[in-house]
Amino acid sequence: MILGVTEARTSARARVMPKLPVVAIVGRPNVGKSTLFNRLVGKKLALVDDRPGVTRDRREGDAHLVGLDFRVIDTAGYEDHDAQTLPGRMRLQTEAAIAQADVALFLFDARAGIVPLDEEIARWLRQSSTPVVLAANKAEGRAGDQGIIESLSLGFGDPVQMSAEHGEGVGDLFDALLPHLEGKGEAEPEEDEDAFSPDAPLKLAIVGRPNAGKSTLINKMLGEDRLITGPEAGITRDSIAVDWLWRDLKGEDHRVKLIDTAGMRKRAKVQDKLEKMSVADGLHAVDFAEVVVLLLDATLGLEAQDLRIADKVLQEGRALIVALNKWDIAENASSLFNGVKRALEDGLSQVKGVTVITVSAATGKGIDQLLGAAVEVRDAWSKRVGTGEMNRWFERAIEANPPPAPGGKRIKMRYVTQVKTRPPSFVIFGTRVDQLPASYERYLVNSMRKELGFGAVPVRLSLRAPKNPFDSKG
Structure with missing residues (x-):
């Protein structure tokens, strides 16, 4: 593949590779790989459903097993399809996971026994240089005895008998993995999720409607086909x-x-249980992120669903950037850009001036500008203003536009303090502040954005009055 200028520079950048040894879970669809993944990482990170083929992209997480720390990869169910099909592209992701792993954990369903696809996976794994540990899932009780006996024909020795759902067989799994992982890698230092420094990784989530190009954009950033892409909606x-x-x-x-995230359609159109789970998972990712990029398809423009997604991001207190993808093929670019800006101004009343960047996930154009804007907006989102600067701004704001006097009684605002960052949150103390009109609160917030450098990030403002010592209710 011939690389363009942006792509060549992007692909040359060093990836942050895990320092821990790596275990890749592989097997045919619906044998319990994601259930085992969730068990090992101690969280319900991977979506789990009874139907086969739920997992598509490979998902990674830090696992801890009886004192053994490693990186675990959940892979899509291995299926023998043409590489151009969706199952075929999923298989390529599984092959990439095995190539980087220190050991492959080959999982099969003991109750179902060994089927031809298990044998096909075994033949493929034997051609790989990656060591293999065979594990019989759903082996609780006696229902899996015949499948365990059948598995000896795969050529990987006695399987580890376990139940990913119930946590049985953990000790045996530890014994089987230890020889392949011991002495490899080193533990990564734990990061304090609540502490912030400019050197901490920028947590950047890409959200939007289906087929906006989210996975394609991330692949272009990484310079590799890390995520499955294609014309099918909802991959x-x-x-x-x-x-x-x-x-x-x-x-x-910058780390x-x-x-x-999964594409987010209008709620009324989401009927399928799995799609509901995917959307909920995407919203959880927004909670985890610091900066959220709402990716729009420039050939379709801004729709009501995009505004709903943007509003949800801002309600969660996350910094927002809007990116117009497929800009290289957009028609009437200037009017489209200005139209999107106006629609955002009208539709997002709580934040004005949201940054809009034009990008092309296909060519890589605009990616550096997008990431630069993300770094800047996180800095604003994480900013803490000193007491002196805060008070000087407060005095100027009140002098320029004094608060109203409803019923002839003055509202006295005494002082303001910043109580937290990420998002920046402030409290104003004074008398009768509960009567302050919403329009005046908006004036103060907009003044903060402009004069204190918060820009278009969510700003929280609350008002408090001193407790009345003569109030008998206290």
């Missing part, structure tokens, strides 16, 4: 997080955790 189901190191145009490195 992405799980929210997938990928650690990355982005080098900006000044040559400075980034990229989060891909």
Whole structure:
């Protein structure tokens, strides 16, 4: 593949690779791989459903098993299809996971026994240089005895007998994995999720309607086909997080955790249980993120659903950037851009001036500008204003526009303090502040944005009056 200028620079950037040893879970569809993944990471990160083929992209997480720390990869169910089909592209993701793993954990359904696809996977794994640990899932009770006996024909020795759903067989799994993982890698230092420093990874989630190009954009950033893409709507189901190191145009490195999410359709159109789970997972990813990029298809423009997604992001207190994808093929570009800006101004009353960036996931154009804007908006989202600067702004704002006097009684605002960051939150103390009109609150917030450098990030403002010592209710 011939690389363009942006793509060549992007692909040359160093990825942040896990320092822990890697275990890749592989097997045919619906044998319990995602259930085991969730068990090992101790969280319900991967979507789990009774139907086969729920997992599509490979998902990674940090696992802890009886004192053994490792990186675990959940893969799509291995199916023998043409590489151009969706199942075929899923299989390529599984093959990539095995290639980077220290050991492959080959899971089969003991109750169903060994089927031809299990044998096909076994033949493929034997051709790989990656060591294999065979595990019989759903082996509780006696129903899986025949399947365990049949598995000896696969050539990987006695399987680990376990139940991912009930947590049985954990000790045996530890014994089987230990020889392949011991002495490899090193534990990564734990990060305090509540502490912030400019050197902490930028948690950047990409959200939007189906087929906006979210996965394609992340693949272009990484310079590799890390996520499955294609013309089919709704390919992405799980929210997938990928650690990355982005080098900006000044040559400075920035750690980034990229989060891909499932397409979010209008709620009334979402009837399927699995799609509901995918959308809920995407909304959870918004909660986890610091900056959220709402990706729009420039050939379709801004729709009501996009505004609903943007409003949800801002309600959650996350910094928002809007990116117009497929800009390289958009028609009437200037009027489209101005129309989107006006629609955002009208539709997002709580935040004015949201940054809009034009990008092309196909060519890579605009990616550096998008990431640069994300770094800047996170800085504003994380900003803390000193007491002196805060008070000087407060005095200027009140002098320029004094608060009203409803019923002839003055509202006295005594002082303001910043109580938290991420998003920036403030409390104003005074008398009768409960009578302050919403329009005046908006004036104060807009003044903060302009004069204190918060820009178009969510700003929380609350009002408090001192407790009345003569109030008998206290």
